[in-house]
Amino acid sequence: MKRVGYYKSCSLNASSNDYARSLETCFAKLGTRLVPIDDWNCCGASSAHSTNELLGLALPARNLALAEQQGLTTLLVPCSACYSRMLTAAEKIRKNDDLAAHVNEVIAPLRYLGTVQVKNILEILWTEVGADEILRARKHDLGGMKVVCYYGCYLTRTPGVACFDNRENPQSMERLVRLIGGEPLDWPFKTDCCGAGFSLIEPSVTLDLCEKMYNMAHQLGAEAIVATCPLCQTNLDLNQDKLRSRKAVPYDLPVFYISDLIGLAAGAELGNKQWRKRFTDPRDLLNRYALA
Amino acid sequence: MKEQTAQERPVLEPRRGLAEQIKAEHGEDVYRCYQCQKCSAGCPMTFAMDYPPSQIMRMIQLGQEDVLLASKTIWVCLTCNTCSIRCPNDIDIALVIDSLRERALRKGSPPAKENVALFHKYFLDNVKKRGRTFEGELLARYQIKTGQALQNAGLGLRMFLKGRMALLPESVANKKAFREIYRRVEQREGEKK
Numbered sequence: 001m002k003r004v005g006y007y008k009s010c011s012l013n014a015s016s017n018d019y020a021r022s023l024e025t026c027f028a029k030l031g032t033r034l035v036p037i038d039d040w041n042c043c044g045a046s047s048a049h050s051t052n053e054l055l056g057l058a059l060p061a062r063n064l065a066l067a068e069q070q071g072l073t074t075l076l077v078p079c080s081a082c083y084s085r086m087l088t089a090a091e092k093i094r095k096n097d098d099l100a101a102h103v104n105e106v107i108a109p110l111r112y113l114g115t116v117q118v119k120n121i122l123e124i125l126w127t128e129v130g131a132d133e134i135l136r137a138r139k140h141d142l143g144g145m146k147v148v149c150y151y152g153c154y155l156t157r158t159p160g161v162a163c164f165d166n167r168e169n170p171q172s173m174e175r176l177v178r179l180i181g182g183e184p185l186d187w188p189f190k191t192d193c194c195g196a197g198f199s200l201i202e203p204s205v206t207l208d209l210c211e212k213m214y215n216m217a218h219q220l221g222a223e224a225i226v227a228t229c230p231l232c233q234t235n236l237d238l239n240q241d242k243l244r245s246r247k248a249v250p251y252d253l254p255v256f257y258i259s260d261l262i263g264l265a266a267g268a269e270l271g272n273k274q275w276r277k278r279f280t281d282p283r284d285l286l287n288r289y290a291l292a
Numbered sequence: 293m294k295e296q297t298a299q300e301r302p303v304l305e306p307r308r309g310l311a312e313q314i315k316a317e318h319g320e321d322v323y324r325c326y327q328c329q330k331c332s333a334g335c336p337m338t339f340a341m342d343y344p345p346s347q348i349m350r351m352i353q354l355g356q357e358d359v360l361l362a363s364k365t366i367w368v369c370l371t372c373n374t375c376s377i378r379c380p381n382d383i384d385i386a387l388v389i390d391s392l393r394e395r396a397l398r399k400g401s402p403p404a405k406e407n408v409a410l411f412h413k414y415f416l417d418n419v420k421k422r423g424r425t426f427e428g429e430l431l432a433r434y435q436i437k438t439g440q441a442l443q444n445a446g447l448g449l450r451m452f453l454k455g456r457m458a459l460l461p462e463s464v465a466n467k468k469a470f471r472e473i474y475r476r477v478e479q480r481e482g483e484k485k
Contacts, residue, residue: 010425014458015451039465041423046371047415052394053318053387055477059419062473084373106476157373159384167377193336193372200434200447201411205340238450277454 004128005072005116006034007063009082010042016079016230018277019257023078023121025270026263029137030129034076037067045081046197049088057099058106060089065112074117076124080229081197084154087118091161120155121228121258122172123164134179139267141181143289147256148187148222149173150213152232156191167191173226173258180265185220189213196235210239214251223285225255233257241279254282264291307355314352318391324381325349331375331385341365342404345375345385352388361396365389367405398481407438420474423464428457 004027012020027034040063049056063086067075077083093100094114104111119127125134156167165172168191174184194213195206213236217225227233233255240251255278263270264286275283275292286292311322325346332344342364343351351360360366366389375385396403403409411434418430431448434440451457464470 010427013424013462014427015456017456041464041470042419042425044416044419047412048419050371050390050393051397051412051416052477052481053390054480055416055474056390058473058477062470106473106480153370153372153374157377159373159376159387193370193374195336195370197370200431200440201407202340205337209336234456238447241450277456279450279454 002032002128003035003072004032004124005067005070005075006036007040007043007067007075007077007082007086008036009040009077009079011079011230011234016234018274019078019230019233019259021274022257022259022263022270023076025268026259026266027129029263029266029268030133031137032129035070035072037063037072037075038070039066043082043085045079045085049085054102054106056085057089057092057103060086061093061103061112062107062110064090064093064116064118065107065110067116068113069110073115074119074124074128076121077118078121078228079231080120080152080154081231083118083120084158087158087161090114090116090118091158120164122155122176125176125258125262126172131179134176134262134266137266138180140265140291142177142183142261142265142291143181145182145224145285145289146185146222147177147182147224147226147261148185148217148220149177149190150194150225150227150232150236151191152196152227152229153191153193155228173228176258176262177226180262182261184226185222187216187220187222189216194232194235196229196231199235199238206235207239207242210236211243214240214243214253215249217253218249222253224282225253226258226261227255228258237279252280254278254280254285256282304351304354304356304359307357310355310357310360311352314388314391318387320384320388320391322349322352322383322388324383325353325379326381328380330378330380334374334378336372336374337368337370340368345369345389348389348392349383349385352392357395360392361399361401362404364404366392366396367403367408369393398485410434410437420471422461422467423470424462426458426461428459429461 044059077086156163156170177184195209199206237255243251315321329346332346338344369389371386373386414434
C-alpha cells in the first residue's frame with residue numbers, strides 16, 4: 001500500500017471531523033495509507049503570519065521537521081489555510097539559507113532540512129493516487145450531478161510558489177468530478193474569497209460574500225457545491241442555514257468535500273453518521289442519484 | 293470610501309525609511325510599485341477599507357507610518373492573496389500588509405479594528421497553551437470579551453449538536469518544549485523594539 005504523510009490539523013480534529021472521516025475512508029478505497037505526523041501542532045493560520053512573520057514560519061516548520069524525521073517525503077495538507085502556510089514555510093526555508101538558520105534556531109532542538117513536499121488534496125489525488133486508480137476503484141457514477149467546484153483563496157494563491165494549477169481559473173477539481181461521472185459547471189466564483197477568516201469577527205461581511213456565491217450557483221442550476229477546505233466547507237454550509245430563515249430563495253445546496261464524492265463513487269459507506277453533521281442535509285440529493 | 297475634500301485631505305510630508313525597513317525585515321521592495329492599481333481592483337475587501345492596497349503601497353513609499361498603522365485597512369485585509377499573485381511587479385502585497393500589522397502591534401499602536409487584534413491574540417494564546425487549538429475555549433473567550441456572546445451563542449451550540457465540537461482539548465506531547473518556540477520568537481521581537 002502506498003504511504004502518504006498527513007497533516008491532520010486542528011479543524012479536522014474537531015469542527016471538521018467529518019472531513020477527516022471522508023478523507024480516511026476515501027483513501028482506504030484508493031489503496032493509499034495516510035500516515036499522520038506524530039505530535040503535530042497548530043500551524044498558526046491565520047493569526048500567526050498575520051501578526052508575526054517569524055512565528056508564522058516557525059509553527060509550520062516544527063511540523064515539517066517532525067514529518068521529515070518520520071521519513072515522510074510527501075505531505076497531504078487538507079486544510080487550504082494550513083496548506084498555504086506550510087507551503088510558504090517549506091519554500092522559504094528551502095530557498096533562503098539565512099532564514100532557514102533563523103527558523104531552525106527557533107524550533108531547536110528540532111531541525112528542518114527541507115526534504116518534505118507539501119501538497120494539497122487535489123495534487124495528491126492527481127499525482128500520488130492518479131486517474132487510473134480512481135477509475136479502477138470506481139463502483140458508482142455521479143450520474144451527471146451538476147456541481148460547482150469551489151477552490152477558495154489558498155489552494156491556488158500562495159505567493160512566490162509555482163502553482164499546481166492555473167491560479168485564476170483552475171480545472172483540476174472539475175476534471176476529478178468528470179472522472180466520476182459528475183457534471184462540473186463553469187462559474188465565476190471558484191477562486192473568490194468566502195470570508196471564512198472573518199466568520200467570527202465580522203459575520204455580516206462573511207454572509208454577504210457567501211450569499212453572492214449561493215445566488216450564482218442557484219442561477220446556474222447547480223445541485224451542490226464541492227470544496228476542499230474545512231473552513232470553506234463549514235462557512236458555505238453554515239451560512240446557508242443562516243439565510244434560509246430570512247430569505248425567499250431556497251438556500252439548500254449541499255456542500256461536499258471532493259473526497260466525499262470520490263469516496264461515494266468508490267463505494268465508501270459514509271452514511272448518516274457523515275451527513276447528519278452537515279447543516280444543509282445532502283441525503284435527498286444523494287437519494288435522487290442512488291448514492292446515499 | 294468617502295471622498296475627501298482638498299481641505300480635509302491630510303498633507304503628507306514625504307519621509308524615507310519605512311520601505312527600506314520593510315525590505316530589510318521581510319524582503320519585499322515596495323518601491324517597485326508603480327500604481328497600476330491592479331491590487332485595489334481585485335481586492336474583495338476594499339468596501340470596508342479606508343485606503344485600498346495601492347494607496348497603502350504609495351504611503352509606504354512616502355513613509356507615512358502613523359497613518360498606516362492607524363488605518364482600518366491593515367486589520368480588514370483577509371490575506372486572501374489576490375493582490376499578491378496579480379501584482380505585475382511581483383510584490384507580495386499581502387505580506388507587506390501583514391508586516392504593517394506586525395509593526396502596529398510591536399509599537400503598541402491602537403488597532404483601528406480592535407476585535408480583529410483581539411481574535412489573533414486569543415487564537416495565539418490558545419495555541420501557546422497546548423500546541424493545538426481548543427475551539428470551544430477560543431470561541432467562548434472571544435465572544436464573552438467582545439460582547440458577542442448572546443448574538444453568536446447559537447454557533448457553538450449548533451456545532452456541538454452536530455457533533456463538531458470537541459469537549460476536551462488535545463495537546464502536543466511536551467508543552468513546555470513547544471512554548472520555547474513562542475519564547476524565542478518573543479525574545480527576538482523584544483530585540484527589535
